[in-house]
Structure formats: structure tokens, C-alpha cells
Amino acid sequence: MILAIGNRLLQDDGVGMELLSKLAPFHEEWGTAVELIDGGTCGLALLGAVLDRAAVVFLDAVKLGAEPGSVHVLRKGELLGMSGHGSTAHEGGAKDILAALALLGGTPREVAVVGMEPASVATGIGLSEAVEARLGEAVNRVREVVGQFIQAGR
Numbered sequence: 001m002i003l004a005i006g007n008r009l010l011q012d013d014g015v016g017m018e019l020l021s022k023l024a025p026f027h028e029e030w031g032t033a034v035e036l037i038d039g040g041t042c043g044l045a046l047l048g049a050v051l052d053r054a055a056v057v058f059l060d061a062v063k064l065g066a067e068p069g070s071v072h073v074l075r076k077g078e079l080l081g082m083s084g085h086g087s088t089a090h091e092g093g094a095k096d097i098l099a100a101l102a103l104l105g106g107t108p109r110e111v112a113v114v115g116m117e118p119a120s121v122a123t124g125i126g127l128s129e130a131v132e133a134r135l136g137e138a139v140n141r142v143r144e145v146v147g148q149f150i151q152a153g154r
Contacts, residue, residue, distance in 0.1 A: 012118030016059035043092015055110035055149040058094040062115025069130035076111035
């Protein structure tokens with residue numbers, strides 16, 4: 001499953017949904033092994049969609065203090081090891097969802113977050129130039145991770 005989370009009304013926080021739309025042409029090559037879901041700002045309401053999945057790739061804005069537009073790939077251990085709510089601009093991010101799934105006993109075997117460092121998460125529609133310029137790189141990283149997860153599942 002590829003799950004985009006974030007808020008399109010907060011500029012770069014909407015990068016997950018933008019990445020999801022750019023991944024649609026590749027969905028056919030993955031077949032039924034991969035489901036694309038726009039989770040928006042649903043947060044913990046997404047637990048049912050993620051519970052007991054073999055693998056999930058979250059798409060989100062990730063603030064780690066890097067150059068805006070930088071692409072980050074975080075694996076389950078790295079994500080759960082982060083302090084606080086993690087590094088998203090909103091509640092109900094990947095870390096929160098994984099923590100809740102752990103309590104329910106349904107954590108996916110394979111988890112990754114492919115995120116981009118935001119330039120701005122202020123109110124506004126549309127991505128910053130820095131993030132927009134590196135969307136292709138992020139799409140390629142998602143494709144790599146999905147390919148690895150598909151191989152691991154065989």
C-alpha cells in the first residue's frame with residue numbers, strides 16, 4: 001500500500017498527495033500488489049486501512065532540517081525512534097499510525113516513509129519551487145522502495 005498523508009491547504013504539506021498523483025502511471029506495473037490511497041488529513045482514522053498490511057509506504061512532508069526539497073527515506077525503526085510526533089506538520093502522521101498499530105498488534109512487516117523536506121507549511125495552495133523541482137527524484141525513490149517491498153514479499 002502507498003498511503004499519502006498531509007494537508008494540501010498548507011503548501012508543501014500536500015506533497016504526499018502530489019507524489020501519489022505522479023505515481024498513478026506506474027500502478028499498472030505493480031498490479032494488484034500495490035494499492036494507492038489518498039489519506040489526506042484523516043490521521044488515526046486510517047488505522048483500519050493499514051491494519052495487518054504486509055507493507056506500507058507513507059508519502060508525506062518530513063521536516064528534518066535539511067535543504068528544502070530534499071528527499072528522505074525513513075524505515076520503520078528510524079521512524080519509531082524519532083522523538084515527539086516525528087517530523088510532520090500535522091497530527092496523525094506515519095509515526096502516530098505505526099504506534100497505534102503496534103498497540104493493536106497489526107504493524108506492517110515492511111514500512112517506509114518517503115518524504116520531502118518542506119520549504120513552507122504556511123496556509124496556501126501549491127508546492128514551493130524547491131519541492132516542485134525535486135518531485136521526480138522522490139517518485140524514483142518511491143518506486144525503488146516499492147520494488148524492494150514487492151521483492152521481499154515474494
